[in-house]
Amino acid sequence: MNFASLYRPIACRFVAALFLTSTALATDAPPADNVAALKARLSQAEDKLEMVLHSYTLTTQDNDALKAQVAQAAAARDAAIADAATATARVKEVQAALEQTNNELAALRNSAAARDVEIARLRTILRQTQDTNAALAVENARLKTQVGVAKPSPAGTYVPPARNP
Numbered sequence: 001m002n003f004a005s006l007y008r009p010i011a012c013r014f015v016a017a018l019f020l021t022s023t024a025l026a027t028d029a030p031p032a033d034n035v036a037a038l039k040a041r042l043s044q045a046e047d048k049l050e051m052v053l054h055s056y057t058l059t060t061q062d063n064d065a066l067k068a069q070v071a072q073a074a075a076a077r078d079a080a081i082a083d084a085a086t087a088t089a090r091v092k093e094v095q096a097a098l099e100q101t102n103n104e105l106a107a108l109r110n111s112a113a114a115r116d117v118e119i120a121r122l123r124t125i126l127r128q129t130q131d132t133n134a135a136l137a138v139e140n141a142r143l144k145t146q147v148g149v150a151k152p153s154p155a156g157t158y159v160p161p162a163r164n165p
Helices: 003-027 035-149
Strands: none
């Protein structure tokens, strides 16, 4: 709103009051020798003018108060818009961080899955090695038993080294 649109109704009332006052004085003009009647009409016109001026003052004060309220509301709106923009930016930052964290989690899960496959393969090899060791231990015990049951050799356990001529 501009100045003219705010004060147009007030100005119209003011001009209308002046017009009515001047019209009333012009149409109902008493004879020039009746000074008391003219003074009474002048007093009425001054009262009407004072009432119009008082109304104008009150309207101006109300208008100023409304302008102050509009300014406060605009400032509050601007602050809310700034807060919303800050919150929106923060939400975008948090969403980006969440997306990055989800990507890191997916990468960790993939590497953990690869390690789980490797661990399962190594466990299979370990079981096979343990089974082989158990079979070898059984075979070793059987061979020790066979060697212990067998008769000692007639030459004994010591064999002298052969001499070269």
